[in-house]
Every structure is written in C-alpha cells, then in structure tokens.
Amino acid sequence: MNSLNFINPFGVSEDPGSYVGDFYTDNFAKGAGEGTLILNLGPQHPSTHGVLRVIVELEGEYVVRAEPVLGYLHRMHEKMAEVKTPWQYIPNMGRVDYLHPIAWNWAQVGACERLAGIEVPERAEYLRVVSCELNRISSHLMWWGAFVMDLGGVTPILYAFEEREKINDILQIVTGSRLTMSYFRFGGVSADVDDRFVRLTKEFVPYLRERLKMYKALVTDNVILRRRLEGVGPMDADLCRRHGATGPILRAAGLKRDTRTDAPYGVYHKFQYNVPTGPSDDCLGRYMLRLAEIEASLDIVEQAMGSLPPGPVRIDKAPKAGWKLPAGETYFAVEGARGQVGVHLVSDGGKNHYRVKLRAPGFSNLSLFAEAARGVLLADAIAILGSLDLVIPEVDR
Amino acid sequence: MDLSIANFAQIIIACLLVIALMVGNAVVMVYVERKACGFIQRRPGPYEVGPRGILQAVCDSMKLLGKQIYVPGNIDWILYFLAPVLAFFPVLLLYLPIPFGRHLTAMNVDEGILLILAFSGLGVVSNILAGWASNNKYGILGAARAVSQAVAYEIPMIMALLAIVFLTGSLSLTEIVERQGSWPWQWNIVVQPLAFFIYLVSLVGETNRAPFDLPEAESELTAGFHTEYSGMGFALFFLSEYANMLLVSFVCAAFFLGGYKGPFMDGFWWMFIKAYAVMVFIVWIRWTFPRVRFDQLLNINWRWLLPLSILNLWVTAVIVRFI
Numbered sequence: 002m003n004s005l006n007f008i009n010p011f012g013v014s015e016d017p018g019s020y021v022g023d024f025y026t027d028n029f030a031k032g033a034g035e036g037t038l039i040l041n042l043g044p045q046h047p048s049t050h051g052v053l054r055v056i057v058e059l060e061g062e063y064v065v066r067a068e069p070v071l072g073y074l075h076r077m078h079e080k081m082a083e084v085k086t087p088w089q090y091i092p093n094m095g096r097v098d099y100l101h102p103i104a105w106n107w108a109q110v111g112a113c114e115r116l117a118g119i120e121v122p123e124r125a126e127y128l129r130v131v132s133c134e135l136n137r138i139s140s141h142l143m144w145w146g147a148f149v150m151d152l153g154g155v156t157p158i159l160y161a162f163e164e165r166e167k168i169n170d171i172l173q174i175v176t177g178s179r180l181t182m183s184y185f186r187f188g189g190v191s192a193d194v195d196d197r198f199v200r201l202t203k204e205f206v207p208y209l210r211e212r213l214k215m216y217k218a219l220v221t222d223n224v225i226l227r228r229r230l231e232g233v234g235p236m237d238a239d240l241c242r243r244h245g246a247t248g249p250i251l252r253a254a255g256l257k258r259d260t261r262t263d264a265p266y267g268v269y270h271k272f273q274y275n276v277p278t279g280p281s282d283d284c285l286g287r288y289m290l291r292l293a294e295i296e297a298s299l300d301i302v303e304q305a306m307g308s309l310p311p312g313p314v315r316i317d318k319a320p321k322a323g324w325k326l327p328a329g330e331t332y333f334a335v336e337g338a339r340g341q342v343g344v345h346l347v348s349d350g351g352k353n354h355y356r357v358k359l360r361a362p363g364f365s366n367l368s369l370f371a372e373a374a375r376g377v378l379l380a381d382a383i384a385i386l387g388s389l390d391l392v393i394p395e396v397d398r
Numbered sequence: 399m400d401l402s403i404a405n406f407a408q409i410i411i412a413c414l415l416v417i418a419l420m421v422g423n424a425v426v427m428v429y430v431e432r433k434a435c436g437f438i439q440r441r442p443g444p445y446e447v448g449p450r451g452i453l454q455a456v457c458d459s460m461k462l463l464g465k466q467i468y469v470p471g472n473i474d475w476i477l478y479f480l481a482p483v484l485a486f487f488p489v490l491l492l493y494l495p496i497p498f499g500r501h502l503t504a505m506n507v508d509e510g511i512l513l514i515l516a517f518s519g520l521g522v523v524s525n526i527l528a529g530w531a532s533n534n535k536y537g538i539l540g541a542a543r544a545v546s547q548a549v550a551y552e553i554p555m556i557m558a559l560l561a562i563v564f565l566t567g568s569l570s571l572t573e574i575v576e577r578q579g580s581w582p583w584q585w586n587i588v589v590q591p592l593a594f595f596i597y598l599v600s601l602v603g604e605t606n607r608a609p610f611d612l613p614e615a616e617s618e619l620t621a622g623f624h625t626e627y628s629g630m631g632f633a634l635f636f637l638s639e640y641a642n643m644l645l646v647s648f649v650c651a652a653f654f655l656g657g658y659k660g661p662f663m664d665g666f667w668w669m670f671i672k673a674y675a676v677m678v679f680i681v682w683i684r685w686t687f688p689r690v691r692f693d694q695l696l697n698i699n700w701r702w703l704l705p706l707s708i709l710n711l712w713v714t715a716v717i718v719r720f721i
Contacts, residue, residue, distance in 0.1 A: 038535060038538075040535050040536075040539075046620060047616055047617055047620060048618065059539075061542075062692055062693075150617065151617045152617070153608060153609065153611070153615065153616075153617060153689025154686075154687060155685060156439050156685050159439040159441060160440070163440065219686075220688075223687065223688065225609060225687050225688050225690055226688050228690070228691075228694055229689075229690070229691055229694075378691060378692065378693065379539075379618055380615070380618050380689075380691045383617055
C-alpha cells in the first residue's frame, strides 16, 4: 500500500477511513511498484467526455498500466427492453448513443423488421441512408472537435459545432429533435422530407467539402498536432481482433471491414462510395481516417439526394401500437460512427421483447485502451482515449 | 542609489501604482482575452453585462470574491495559503525597474534586468508550494511540470536578453531603451531577430500559456497546481498570471521594440501599445494551437532554443568585441 502513503506526505495524522479508496482503487493498488502513483482519471475528468473512470498507475509522467472502470452511466437499456414493447423501445435508442442515434434507431427497427419480415418502401430506404449518413458526419465532426480539445486546442470544437448545428437543423425538420433523434418507424420512416430539407442538404454537401479544406489547413497540417499524434498508440489488426474492435479503429489498422459493404443492409449497394482504410494504425491514422469517412459519407448523401425515388415513406399496413413481434431470434447490425452497432433480439411472441442484447462498438473499442496505453506518457494516454471516440452511455448502456 | 526618504516614498507610491496597474491589467485582459477568444472561435464573447460586455470582468471578480474558499482535507495549512500570496507579491517588485519614460521609472537601478530575472524565479516557488501543499495528485504532477518547465525556459530567455545586454553594455532597462531609436528600424529587433524569436517562445513557456501550459493542462491534469484553489486563492493565481504576462511583455517591449520610444512622439503610451500587442499575440496563439507534449516541450528547449541562444550570444559577443 505504498501508493497510499503518497497522498499523506506530511505525516499528519489522518482518519484511516477517509483516504482508503473504493473497491477498484484498493484492488488496483496492490500491484503497484515502488515510487509509482495511482491516479484516478475521472469519473469527472475533463478529457473523459462524460463519466468514464480510468485508474492509471503513473511512474513520473509515464503510464505503467491503465484500467477503465465502467458503470457510471449504466441505465439498463437492455433490461428496459424486457418491459417495453418494440414501439415503446424506439426512443431508448437515441439515449444509448447520443452522437449517432440514427444508427441505433436503424439497428433496433431493422431487427424488428427482419424478425417480422417487413419490407420497407424504396423512398424510405433512401431517406434512412441520407439521415444515417448525415448523422454519421455530425458524429465525426463532434469527435474531431473533442479530440483536438483533448490535445489542448480549444477552438476547433466550436468550428465543428457550427457544421453540426447545420446538420441538426436539417435533421430537425424530419426527426423533430436535435439530439436524441428517432426517425425510423417499423415499415419506413416517420415523415417525408420537404423542399427545405432537400435544399439544405444539397447546400450542405459542397459547403462542408469547403470547410474540410479549412480544417486541414488549420488543424491537420499543424506541426504540433502531427507531432502529438504520429506513432502514438499503435493498434494493429491483431490487437483489434483480440478485443473485437470495429469501425474506424479497425479500418485504420488496414482492414477493410465495414458492415455497410460486408453485410449490406438498406440501399447502400446502390451507391458508389469509398470505404477508406489506413493510412496508419496510430492516432494520426485514426484521425485521418475519420476525416476521410466524412468525405465518403458526403458522397453517399449527394448520390442519395440526387436519385431520391418518389413514393410512400411507410408501408400501408405498418405495425400499430399493439403490435406483437412474432416469436423468434434475430440479429441486425449496421455501421455506426464508432463501429458495428448490433441488436440481438429474442421474442417469444409476446407484447414485449423477451430479451435484447445491444452490441455497442464503444465497449469493445474501449477494451483496447488498457493494452494500448501501457508505457506511454500521460498526455499520450489522453490522446489514445480520445482517438477511440468513446460515447460513455453507449459503453455502459 | 541612495535610500533617502524621498526615494523611499517614491517606491511606496510606485508599488501602489503597480498594484493598480496589475489589477487594472487583469480587468482589461479578462475582457480582451474573452473577446479575442470569442472572435477567433466565431462567437460574440461576453456581451450581456454593460455595453458590449465591458463589465464582464467586474462580474467575474465579484463571483471569485463571493465564492466559498473550499479547503481540501489534510493540507499543509501554512503553505496552502502562502502559495497564492507568494505568486502575487513578488511580481510587484518586478515592475519597479520597468521604464515608462526617460525619467518615469519607479526605481532606476543599474542592474534592472538582473533584478527582474532574479525575482521572477520566485513565481515557480509558489507553483511548487501550491501543488505540494494542496494534497492533490494532479497538483503534484502540475507542480513537477512547472518546475522543470520554468528551469528549462529561464535559460534561453536569459541568453536572449544577454545578447541585448552585450550590445548595449548596460543592465539598466532605461539605458537599453535609450540606445534604441524611435523608428522601427532602429529597434533591437532588427539587429537581434533570433534573440527576439527565442525570447518570444520562452516567454510563452515562462508564463505557462498555451501551447506550453503544461503545468495546468486542462485535459490532462484538470487544473494542475491550482486544482484545489477556489475563490480568492484562484483569483490571486489568475492575477499573477496576467501580471507576469504583462511584465514579460514590458520587458520584450523595452529590450526589442524600442520601449517608450516610438514614431512621432515618445512616451509611456508606446510602452503600453507595444506590450499589449505582445499580449494579444500571446492570446492569439493560445486559442489557435494545440498543446505540446511534455517531452516535446523540453526537447524544444534543450535541443533548439538553448543551442540557438548560445550561438546567438557567441556571435553577438564576437561582433561586439571586434567590430
């Protein structure tokens, strides 16, 4: 318990109960070597973006080991599914991942549709793609700003928010909300787009392409940023595979794995788009990859808006409130901004779900952190944590 | 310098004026920094309190005054309360040799810059004490960073200033300003651009401002050495940070930018204009760049600034001696 003496360096008599840590700290501290310091990052730490808690053992500025502690934002979304009907469960999804709610929305609605064998009108499929991709862009923008803020640059997040506000304005027209959106319904989407939506979206695509050039000049080409990220926190394909990492982290490691192309859903097969991989498996690679993904998403949005087919946005006999899922089991996965978002649904034919398992990409991605942060500087550990793009409600569910 | 009654009174009055300047500077800089930051981030900045938000600093200071002083458990009481005071008061002394005009100096000592350099070292003591006494791990990490950073960046800073001292042959700031002319091409920045650059980088490092704000790196150490200070304790650190910024800007203006001399009409206003231009520059880079990592910070210093400043000093010495 050498580390605990450190916090009482003056030898002042202390209440023995007042400084002993909780279960995690005590169990963590046992392995601490000579001259190391146990530091709790979080749950209220500015760079953990919410209530993630990371216990790190520091030797000077170097992280000897780091261990995330979860559960501060556990809201029992899976348990809630067992007492809710599929209809009542739709808004829960926006709360799971507040940055990319529409992907979760899609995963849940898609799982129910797959189980019930519901076909969705083509126009609705197009609108699903457009809204999901716009939402992915806004999620990546938010990540971009927050990540640079972790590195100490406070200004870019406000630039990112400017674009994010525009996306929120667009999505608000159809979803009615700006944060925990739920746009999808069983058998289609809740509302058709109007002229304003079409106009704003078409304006937004070239606008953001211009702005991405400014981002490059302001942040990406900055020598301080490059030096901070190059070679920091390499996560190779093997590490990703062992921990089940998906999404940009896996693609930055060089593997072309994207649910949109590997297990196609919706109408993604109708569009020509690039699934970027690489350029490197360090923090800079993940940074560049996410910016490249924004451009790929812009391509999809542009094509989808250009070829929006006419027709209804929901099937005629869409399920009503008292709808019962047929008995069975299914799994439906979509590509979220952070990786594969999956809903494993079991129904016994009753009013409520029998059991729902939410596959959150952030949970798997976070498990890489302990290994990647071993032996790096504290500032690098913060950069690695930021490059994982964690959304804590999604990690804890 | 003889210590007569008149001299003593002069110093007392000067100290009072300096306190007024420090507080006034903080009030101005709170507004300037928030407005500049707002401009850079494309938002209005403060605009609710008073016309165009100019009373924002008053509200900020009232908030700090009214805040509960939260004292963490198991601290070293004496050092904990001594540290903010130690951060604030030595800065007073540093303003005394600053020349605002040919005869407008609180204490026209021949060794002015020596006094400033000697006493500016006290600032880091307060950082160590604050980090150590507040019984906080973030505080200790911040204090450790503050020490190595301050020690590292003081050396190239002194070297850069020494190059000017070699040129002038005097340690007195008034003398150094007097040797420069009124027009920009007669200033020391023209003959010593490298020293100016080195000084500019190390003054950001000395004042713990972004991108070198490692001792209080927000995303890593929450608030570094002043994590556990609230209310007036924090306010004193805040005041001393701005006071230190203004001081290094004054020194910069006196050494490199012609001090109180300027086109058309010499006077203390030139000193203020130049110093605040440097301050705005510091604010500007703070809100533009991300933070460097700690090993990079030290590498910049030991690998680049120090050899460059030694080289500059050596070349200057050779030129002064033989030409």
